Amino acid sequence: MKTRQTAEIILKNMAKVLNLEENYFIDVAADNAPTFARFNYFPPCLRPDLVYGIRPHADGGAITILLPDKEVEGLQVLKDGQWIKVPIIPDALIVNVADQIEIMSNGELKSPMHRVITNSEKQRISVAMFYLSEMEKCLAPAPELINEIKPMLFKKMKAREYRDIFFQHLMRGENKALLPISSFFQLFKCRRLVRICLYGKSQ
């Protein structure tokens, strides 16, 4: 299938950029790896200031290949706290790094937060192809990308486990499921601090 071949070329080049073995991410494009297509239709909306086409989120798979609308913009990416418009480039596909590649690349490649805004006059159509790692595969940062300066940012887990975590976050309306290990420590420290404060109060 042509789209799998495209995904394969992209994944090989991503691995090369990181000085990893060419086939490091390739199982994502393997025949038994899950792939989903989403056809997005955004009708005109009278209050684009109040309604998102798609609320801010990061994609949970490995990569997303997006065929955006030929005429109507709407996709925006969060960079340094600012929402940046993704311009329309004729016949270009947009490739989004998603959470599983962020894990495997130990955060070298980031899964960006993005959103779609609505348009008061025009409808918009896009097609997103989501490539996911094979469900039984262990997702973990590549050992080559872990060192004293950059410790392991994400814990090891099966792709299936990550999918479950991702959907739990999605159901709760949260924007980003992927948290580096350090955030868990922060959360743990925070909880301990709250507990210490509470103990302090009751004594």
Ligand SMILES: O=C(O)CCC(=O)C(=O)O
């Ligand atoms: O329609 C777009 O440009 C983006 C769609 C998207 O982010 C998604 O389907 O996850």
Ligand SMILES: [Fe+2]
């Ligand atoms: Fe998305």
